[in-house]
Amino acid sequence: MRNNTVSLTGQTYPRNKPQGRIRGFLAELVKNKFLYLLALPAMIWFFVFAYLPMGGIIIAFQDFKAMKGIAGSEFVGLKNFQFFFQSGDWIKIVTNTVFLNVLFITFNTLAAVLIAIMITELGGKWFKKIAQSVMIFPHFLSWTVVAMFVMAFVATDGGFVNQILTMLGLPAVQLLSSPGYWPLILVLLKIWHGAGFGSIVYMATISGINPDIYESASIDGASRLQKIRYITLPLLKPTVILLTILAVGGIFNGDFGMIYAIIGRNPLLYPTTDVIDTYLFRAMMDLGDMSMSAAIGFMQSLVGFILVLTVNSIAKKVAPESAIF
Amino acid sequence: MIKESKADRLLKTMFYLCIGLFSVYCLVPFWSVIASSFTSEASLVKNGYMFWPSDFSLEAYKMIFKDNTIYRAYGVTTFVTVVGTVLSMIFTSAMAYTLSVKSVKYRNHLAFYIYFTMLFHGGLVASYLLISKYLDMKDTIWVLIIPGMISAWNMFLLRNFFASIDDSIAESAKIDGANDVYILFRIILPISLPALATIGLFYALGYWNKWFDAVLYINDKDLFPLQYLIQRIMNNLDYINQISSDISIPNFIAPAMTVRLATTVVTIGPIIFLYPFLQKYFVKGLMVGAVKG
Numbered sequence: 001m002r003n004n005t006v007s008l009t010g011q012t013y014p015r016n017k018p019q020g021r022i023r024g025f026l027a028e029l030v031k032n033k034f035l036y037l038l039a040l041p042a043m044i045w046f047f048v049f050a051y052l053p054m055g056g057i058i059i060a061f062q063d064f065k066a067m068k069g070i071a072g073s074e075f076v077g078l079k080n081f082q083f084f085f086q087s088g089d090w091i092k093i094v095t096n097t098v099f100l101n102v103l104f105i106t107f108n109t110l111a112a113v114l115i116a117i118m119i120t121e122l123g124g125k126w127f128k129k130i131a132q133s134v135m136i137f138p139h140f141l142s143w144t145v146v147a148m149f150v151m152a153f154v155a156t157d158g159g160f161v162n163q164i165l166t167m168l169g170l171p172a173v174q175l176l177s178s179p180g181y182w183p184l185i186l187v188l189l190k191i192w193h194g195a196g197f198g199s200i201v202y203m204a205t206i207s208g209i210n211p212d213i214y215e216s217a218s219i220d221g222a223s224r225l226q227k228i229r230y231i232t233l234p235l236l237k238p239t240v241i242l243l244t245i246l247a248v249g250g251i252f253n254g255d256f257g258m259i260y261a262i263i264g265r266n267p268l269l270y271p272t273t274d275v276i277d278t279y280l281f282r283a284m285m286d287l288g289d290m291s292m293s294a295a296i297g298f299m300q301s302l303v304g305f306i307l308v309l310t311v312n313s314i315a316k317k318v319a320p321e322s323a324i325f
Numbered sequence: 326m327i328k329e330s331k332a333d334r335l336l337k338t339m340f341y342l343c344i345g346l347f348s349v350y351c352l353v354p355f356w357s358v359i360a361s362s363f364t365s366e367a368s369l370v371k372n373g374y375m376f377w378p379s380d381f382s383l384e385a386y387k388m389i390f391k392d393n394t395i396y397r398a399y400g401v402t403t404f405v406t407v408v409g410t411v412l413s414m415i416f417t418s419a420m421a422y423t424l425s426v427k428s429v430k431y432r433n434h435l436a437f438y439i440y441f442t443m444l445f446h447g448g449l450v451a452s453y454l455l456i457s458k459y460l461d462m463k464d465t466i467w468v469l470i471i472p473g474m475i476s477a478w479n480m481f482l483l484r485n486f487f488a489s490i491d492d493s494i495a496e497s498a499k500i501d502g503a504n505d506v507y508i509l510f511r512i513i514l515p516i517s518l519p520a521l522a523t524i525g526l527f528y529a530l531g532y533w534n535k536w537f538d539a540v541l542y543i544n545d546k547d548l549f550p551l552q553y554l555i556q557r558i559m560n561n562l563d564y565i566n567q568i569s570s571d572i573s574i575p576n577f578i579a580p581a582m583t584v585r586l587a588t589t590v591v592t593i594g595p596i597i598f599l600y601p602f603l604q605k606y607f608v609k610g611l612m613v614g615a616v617k618g
Contacts, residue, residue: 028430034505035423039435042420045475048460049452050442056451066458115347118340127341133604134348140596142534144556148589149354151559152361158373160357192351224333257537264560280449285541290450297448305445 060294080295089279097254097275103183104190104255105247109240111195116202117232121224135196143261146193150262154185179272182263186273189262190255205239206232245315249308252300254278276300355593362386362587366580385583386591394546394554394564395591401466402533402551409470409532414525417480418487418517422509424480425487426495436484443477453541468542469535469550476531479524486520487513523606533596551592558585 029036060080062073084090115135122128138146153160154175162172175181209231217227254275263273265282276296284293329337361374365382372379389395420439424432452472462468490513498508514521536552543549549557558564564584 032423032426032429032505035426035429038419038506038509039423042416042475042480043435043438045416045471046439046442046477049455049472049474050446052455053447053451054445056447056454059450059454069458070454115344118344121337121340122344123337131344131348133601134351135344136604136607137600138351138354140530140534140600141593142536142552142555144536144552144559145589145593146354147559148555148585149358152354152357152374152586155374158369160374163373192354196347196351223330224336260537260540261556277449284450284453290454294448294450297450301446301448308444 057294057298059291060298062291064291064294066288066290076291080291081299084292084295092271093274093276093279094252096272097277098251100183100186100254100259100273100275101247101251103187105244105251107187108190108194108198109244109247111191112198113202113236113240115195115199116206116236117228119199120203120206120232121228132196136200137196138193139197141193143193143258146189146258147261147264150185150189176266177268179269182269182273186258186262190258193258201243202236202239205236209235241318242315245311245318249311250304252276252303252307256281358586359590362583362590364583366583369582382583385580385587388580388584389587389591392567394549394567395588397547398549398551398554401469401548404466405469405535405550406529406532409474410525410529412470413474413476413479413528414521416475417524417528418483418514418521419509420475421480421483422487422505422513424484425490426505427492436481439477439480457542463542464545464548466548469538469548470532472538473531473535476528479527483517483520483524486517490516519606526603526606555589555592558588 056070059070059073061075061077062070063076063079064070064073119128119132122131151159156162156172156174156176159175161175165172173181175185213231214227217231222230254277256275256277259273259275260278260281263269263278277300280293280296280300283289283296357374357376360376360378361369362385363381363383364375364378365380365384368380368382369375423429424436426432429435456468456472457463462471494512494516495508498512503511534552535550536556539548539550539553540556543553554564
């Protein structure tokens with residue numbers, strides 16, 4: 001994968017000779033007709049569900065009316081974008097999106113690396129296996145189920161947090177109306193949901209380290225901690241950098257599934273938890289403002305696209321073998 | 326073997342402790358929700374959520390199993406998961422196979438055609454309008470399957486796997502007169518079972534946990550998938566009022582809290598039971614992904 005012309009998708013760009021192109025094209029289609037036929041349903045699917053919506057971006061430049069459709073709606077230039085930026089909401093939701101994602105990336109990576117290191121150091125086979133299964137399991141639940149779990153903890157009357165506070169003689173907190181606590185709660189949930197699963201990749205990396213290195217370090221009298229500090233961590237670094245870089249590419253994409261399932265429509269918590277994706281969803285479903293929603297979505301896609309390209313070129317420099325394309 | 330020093334043993338004990346504590350952290354929510362769901366509503370209201378049922382009661386479970394909503398939701402989710410996974414696997418592996426065959430001249434163009442969709446997308450609004458207004462798929466079960474049927478990521482994972490299979494296998498079958506469709510379904514797929522299992526499980530889990538598409542496109546109560554049902558009952562009391570309407574006791578108060586918890590438990594039940602069998606495929610698949618970058 002270190003060759004620049006071959007990427008994750010394996011694309012290479014052959015130079016076509018101009019003469020006889022059409023004939024060559026047809027001959028190729030006939031030669032591999034069964035293979036192209038196999039690919040056809042998926043090609044059509046991608047055209048309909050991925051490329052047609054890209055065409056729908058023009059809504060962002062229209063005053064879209066459902067009655068008139070895309071063809072009949074009036075073009076209004078950049079008015080939708082203007083409207084969004086004038087509303088003043090954008091600073092809040094962009095900040096929330098980036099801030100929450102930075103927290104998620106940092107703490108999830110940290111937790112996943114720690115778990116991977118600790119697990120590999122443990123001896124007992126059954127303990128290791130059970131612990132691993134238990135830690136990965138939460139990842140298999142949908143956020144709607146997690147939201148139910150969350151209620152058992154944060155409910156003002158009878159939730160565990162308040163039960164414990166009362167037991168300690170402290171005043172109860174109204175978590176469901178205090179936005180300040182939620183970045184912390186969401187980070188704890190994210191770790192609960194994804195850290196065990198995320199640690200698998202790091203465990204795979206650690207298990208790929210040559211055991212001779214550890215052996216010779218032991219002979220030289222290195223302690224367990226030293227071995228982790230000077231062998232495991234440096235060898236994990238490229239994987240950590242790669243995965244972090246990839247995650248940074250999506251930093252403007254709020255985790256809609258999580259936030260909408262857990263926060264839902266509790267406006268009291270919006271100050272810290274409303275992200276671009278939830279805002280867009282409400283603008284679309286509640287206000288029916290298709291055009292502004294499309295404008296927000298278009299900007300998000302565009303910024304995301306540029307970010308991925310940037311991040312990839314950084315990855316190429318930092319760790320050439322880890323660039324995506 | 327070199328004998329472990331005191332510091333090393335201490336460190337190891339600490340690791341055991343940390344991993345143990347984190348495992349407990351992962352389990353506590355399950356335990357508390359299960360325990361609370363077996364409690365009577367009155368006790369739950371009075372004492373709050375608990376780790377041990379203080380007043381054991383199956384009332385909530387009896388109620389949800391009396392009403393057919395949960396069976397229907399199970400039916401919808403099962404149908405979507407089974408049919409969806411089969412369709413996803415067929416189309417994904419067909420496409421992936423074509424991209425993996427080196428004699429296909431335009432395979433890199435095709436790969437880019439798909440790869441680009443991973444980088445840039447038209448956004449929620451355009452998809453929503455397309456599906457609800459132009460394709461008219463609202464309130465059909467297919468809206469839960471078709472718009473999310475193929476994942477480019479899974480397709481490329483499978484393509485990489487197919488590409489690692491020795492070309493000579495397909496070539497010799499070709500010499501014997503087999504066509505590509507036959508080769509894929511009779512030769513390539515049977516020897517790719519481990520990879521197919523992993524990717525099939527990724528798809529199945531995606532379908533099982535699907536709920537957002539239902540928020541967007543499903544208004545018909547009979548088509549609610551399980552996860553969406555959970556989301557609905559958390560946010561409104563329709564369902565609870567509906568299932569308690571059969572009970573004709575004066576001043577009967579529906580056990581709203583326990584019904585919610587019991588429904589959650591019923592939803593995650595199958596995953597808990599299947600998980601030990603499925604886990605290894607997920608781990609294996611992720612390892613493959615890790616090596617590939």
